[in-house]
Amino acid sequence: MLGSAAAAMLLRNLIHSALLLILSWASVAAFYLWAGAEFAAFAQILVYVGAISMVVLFAVLLTRQNQVADVVIEPASRKRATTALTVGACLAGILSAAVVASRFPAAAVTAPATTVKLIGLELMERHGAALLIIGVILTVALIGATLLAATEAKRNPEDAP
Amino acid sequence: MTPLHLCLLISSGLFCIGLTGALARSNTILVLLGIELMLNAANLNFIAFWRFGPAPSPANGMIFVLFAIAVAAAEAAVGLALIIAVYRHQKNIRLQEANTLRG
Amino acid sequence: MLGSGIINGLIVTAKNFAGSYHDPERMVTVEYPEQKTVLPENYRNFPFLITENATDPMGTLRCVACQICEKECPPQCIIIEKSKDKKPDATGKLQLYPAIFGIDTSVCMSCQICVEVCPFDAIKMDKVFEIATTDRFQDLFLDRERLAKPNSYYHEIHPVEAAEVDGRLLAERKAAEEKAKVAAAAKAAAAAAKPVVTPPPATP
Amino acid sequence: MSAAALTDSFLERAPLALRDWVVNFLPAPLQWLGHHLITIIAVLAVFGTFFAFTTIAERKLLARLQNRLGPNRSGLPWIKGLTLFGLSQPFADAIKTLTKEDIVPAAADKCLHFLAPVIVVAFSLMTFAVLPFGRHLIPVELDAALLYFFAAGAATELAIFMAGWSSRNKYSLLAAMRALAQLISYELPLILSVVPIVLVTSTLSTQNIVLAQGGWTFGFLPHWFVFTPWGFPAFIIFLVAALAESNRSPFDLPEAESELIAGHLTEYSGFKYALFFMAEYFGLTALSGLGVTLFLGGWQAPIAALQFIPSYAWFMLKLIGMLVFFIWIRGTLLRLRIDQLTRLAWQFLVPLALLNVGNAAFWILTASWSGPLQLIRWAISLAIIVIPFILLGRTLTAGYAPRTYRYAP
Numbered sequence: 001m002l003g004s005a006a007a008a009m010l011l012r013n014l015i016h017s018a019l020l021l022i023l024s025w026a027s028v029a030a031f032y033l034w035a036g037a038e039f040a041a042f043a044q045i046l047v048y049v050g051a052i053s054m055v056v057l058f059a060v061l062l063t064r065q066n067q068v069a070d071v072v073i074e075p076a077s078r079k080r081a082t083t084a085l086t087v088g089a090c091l092a093g094i095l096s097a098a099v100v101a102s103r104f105p106a107a108a109v110t111a112p113a114t115t116v117k118l119i120g121l122e123l124m125e126r127h128g129a130a131l132l133i134i135g136v137i138l139t140v141a142l143i144g145a146t147l148l149a150a151t152e153a154k155r156n157p158e159d160a161p
Numbered sequence: 162m163t164p165l166h167l168c169l170l171i172s173s174g175l176f177c178i179g180l181t182g183a184l185a186r187s188n189t190i191l192v193l194l195g196i197e198l199m200l201n202a203a204n205l206n207f208i209a210f211w212r213f214g215p216a217p218s219p220a221n222g223m224i225f226v227l228f229a230i231a232v233a234a235a236e237a238a239v240g241l242a243l244i245i246a247v248y249r250h251q252k253n254i255r256l257q258e259a260n261t262l263r264g
Numbered sequence: 265m266l267g268s269g270i271i272n273g274l275i276v277t278a279k280n281f282a283g284s285y286h287d288p289e290r291m292v293t294v295e296y297p298e299q300k301t302v303l304p305e306n307y308r309n310f311p312f313l314i315t316e317n318a319t320d321p322m323g324t325l326r327c328v329a330c331q332i333c334e335k336e337c338p339p340q341c342i343i344i345e346k347s348k349d350k351k352p353d354a355t356g357k358l359q360l361y362p363a364i365f366g367i368d369t370s371v372c373m374s375c376q377i378c379v380e381v382c383p384f385d386a387i388k389m390d391k392v393f394e395i396a397t398t399d400r401f402q403d404l405f406l407d408r409e410r411l412a413k414p415n416s417y418y419h420e421i422h423p424v425e426a427a428e429v430d431g432r433l434l435a436e437r438k439a440a441e442e443k444a445k446v447a448a449a450a451k452a453a454a455a456a457a458k459p460v461v462t463p464p465p466a467t468p
Numbered sequence: 469m470s471a472a473a474l475t476d477s478f479l480e481r482a483p484l485a486l487r488d489w490v491v492n493f494l495p496a497p498l499q500w501l502g503h504h505l506i507t508i509i510a511v512l513a514v515f516g517t518f519f520a521f522t523t524i525a526e527r528k529l530l531a532r533l534q535n536r537l538g539p540n541r542s543g544l545p546w547i548k549g550l551t552l553f554g555l556s557q558p559f560a561d562a563i564k565t566l567t568k569e570d571i572v573p574a575a576a577d578k579c580l581h582f583l584a585p586v587i588v589v590a591f592s593l594m595t596f597a598v599l600p601f602g603r604h605l606i607p608v609e610l611d612a613a614l615l616y617f618f619a620a621g622a623a624t625e626l627a628i629f630m631a632g633w634s635s636r637n638k639y640s641l642l643a644a645m646r647a648l649a650q651l652i653s654y655e656l657p658l659i660l661s662v663v664p665i666v667l668v669t670s671t672l673s674t675q676n677i678v679l680a681q682g683g684w685t686f687g688f689l690p691h692w693f694v695f696t697p698w699g700f701p702a703f704i705i706f707l708v709a710a711l712a713e714s715n716r717s718p719f720d721l722p723e724a725e726s727e728l729i730a731g732h733l734t735e736y737s738g739f740k741y742a743l744f745f746m747a748e749y750f751g752l753t754a755l756s757g758l759g760v761t762l763f764l765g766g767w768q769a770p771i772a773a774l775q776f777i778p779s780y781a782w783f784m785l786k787l788i789g790m791l792v793f794f795i796w797i798r799g800t801l802l803r804l805r806i807d808q809l810t811r812l813a814w815q816f817l818v819p820l821a822l823l824n825v826g827n828a829a830f831w832i833l834t835a836s837w838s839g840p841l842q843l844i845r846w847a848i849s850l851a852i853i854v855i856p857f858i859l860l861g862r863t864l865t866a867g868y869a870p871r872t873y874r875y876a877p
Contacts, residue, residue: 039223056190080185088177091176283535
């Protein structure tokens with residue numbers, strides 16, 4: 001999981017890094033399966049591997065200028081990279097130190113019994129408002145994305161790729 | 162070292178990789194993907210606490226994750242639409258070049 | 265209504281499906297090695313040589329080795345060698361005959377020019393198309409013996425054309441006979457004027 | 469015969485008994501492994517042969533639909549004159565594809581080029597895991613089986629993209645883009661057409677969905693979901709979306725021969741091509757199996773009196789029926805254009821599928837109606853879906869008069 005994610009962030013070939021990221025998402029789903037959260041795992045695969053990856057690949061292909069789409073690393077960018085690496089490394093150190101230092105109460109031995117029915121009831125009853133809001137967000141996002149990607153082409157058709 | 166510790170370590174690793182990627186890369190798509198990775202790391206934490214946490218509730222962690230996944234999907238869709246719009250505008254998706262609003 | 269076209273289409277294909285089992289009229293497939301289509305009369309592929317008599321094919325070739333076809337053949341797939349001696353042909357006239365007559369069917373392009381130019385109607389187009397062999401040099405080079413086919417075979421494969429050719433040949437022969445008779449009569453008259461014994465004209 | 473006797477009839481349990489008998493030969497610690505391996509091998513063997521015979525059936529049926537004979541030559545080796553109606557054709561094809569040279573383009577991305585067929589077959593096989601083939605025959609009993617099915621199915625799109633991109637061929641890439649657009653577009657109606665069933669049965673488990681379709685009115689009208697006013701349109705939408713998801717004619721744009729050579733398969737040959745081919749048929753079979761499970765009552769017998777026939781036989785019969793229907797459609801309809809394809813999905817199927825979800829909700833709300841009210845319930849439910857269908861059809865086809873053909877004199 002970590003390896004493919006790191007490789008994805010390092011690779012020059014955009015398609016390769018997108019595919020590796022998908023692998024990383026899939027392994028997150030595998031982690032969910034291991035933790036007993038089947039529903040979340042399948043949802044993760046369906047949404048990430050099935051949908052988001054497709055959108056990402058589409059975006060990559062539509063905005064591709066040459067075979068290696070990422071630009072050449074310049075001095076300014078190199079400085080940025082080192083800064084980013086430092087920040088990342090520092091944060092990783094702090095977080096892992098915190099995790100290692102903290103003491104949690106004893107873990108539950110078995111996974112909480114969660115059936116799809118239970119999830120559905122919880123979603124509908126206790127989190128009904130949140131579900132509605134999510135629905136609205138998704139609809140707005142869908143319409144917004146379509147508008148963003150489409151109107152621009154109409155306004156200046158000679159710019160369209 | 163309990164399983165919870167391990168899960169948290171993994172998720173913090175994933176988060177930092179995502180953060181580093183988002184900061185270091187100049188390709189907008191990759192920046193967006195780095196943010197997705199960070200979201201995933203947060204989801205990992207939810208599941209880890211739900212499964213190995215001190216007082217597991219029946220479905221709360223899972224429902225959080227489902228909502229986060231839905232939001233991430235919306236975010237990716239809008240983000241990538243934005244990227245395509247920007248690309249159409251200036252034939253480039255480098256983050257540094259989208260600076261027409263700079264004072 | 266939307267979708268009615270799809271249902272109509274499905275009905276058509278379903279009719280095809282059912283019909284293909286009980287209605288042999290629908291089936292267009294010819295199961296080739298067992299069944300063969302009847303070739304059209306004017307089908308042609310490679311030339312063959314016509315003999316007058318099936319019992320003695322080499323002796324009664326119509327070909328007189330004039331070599332016109334050899335010269336006209338665009339891909340130059342015909343090889344002819346004239347004989348040293350002469351044989352009487354169908355009309356009894358002494359003619360040369362081909363000592364060697366070969367057609368390389370791997371080169372022949374079935375243009376029928378040899379047939380068009382032959383003044384003796386000695387070479388015609390065949391209908392045999394199953395000529396695949398394992399040896400492309402020996403088996404595809406047809407020599408005199410394999411090219412010769414009797415006139416009756418020609419009648420079989422191209423009946424209309426063969427009847428026309430035969431009628432023409434007969435007319436020509438008759439004309440030749442008439443001419444010969446006229447010539448003989450003229451000679452006889454001359455002989456009567458000049459009492460010299462002349463040999464009788466050769467009878468066909 | 470009582471229900472319990474039926475569940476335990478010998479034929480019904482025969483496959484399970486056979487498996488247990490074989491497993492018993494293994495040492496105790498390995499028994500669970502053997503148990504699962506035998507399940508996997510059984511699924512692979514059954515659907516492998518099923519795939520082989522689907523190809524020959526497809527070729528023969530298509531031929532008959534076009535008034536041809538189809539392959540009828542291949543017999544057994546060394547026996548002359550025995551042609552078996554060409555039934556051994558798939559094995560001859562298999563030998564041919566296996567012995568062909570495997571060509572990888574010089575510019576191709578070797579790793580992805582190799583991975584794509586592997587992934588596509590693996591994921592299309594994974595979808596079989598949750599289909600209930602019989603009363604006791606289900607490889608994995610999952611609570612969220614439907615979600616699993618769609619999740620596993622979603623990964624095949626990725627493999628198609630990998631194949632198209634790694635070939636480094638513009639036709640392949642175009643085909644991959646088309647495939648992505650098509651699969652995303654049709655994933656939505658596919659899932660939306662399944663939602664009503666989840667609503668009504670309130671479960672995601674395939675086995676429970678099949679159980680919910682048990683029972684007969686008067687002993688011969690089965691309670692399958694296809695015979696309800698919300699189930700029938702859902703089934704039609706499911707059929708169309710399934711056709712598109714499995715890249716079959718009339719939605720075979722990603723591999724349209726006349727436009728894109730062979731689409732993402734252009735640079736594949738030999739065994740890898742065979743793998744793609746196999747995956748395509750596996751995907752089709754799995755989607756048909758899902759359709760049977762969801763709408764056609766799964767392994768339930770159509771008439772109560774026919775229950776003595778084992779359930780897996782019924783499942784297989786229905787599956788074959790679905791596949792024959794798909795082949796029939798392939799032999800009938802023409803390929804769509806890409807804009808027509810996406811328009812059909814977004815402007816027609818998705819709105820109808822959404823309406824149909826509302827229809828199912830109405831059906832649940834009125835579950836207590838009985839007597840003459842039942843008729844009203846049917847009428848309203850039908851109206852909810854039929855009127856928008858006609859209106860939508862009118863608006864979408866407005867301006868497209870029946871085409872008149874003019875021929876040169």
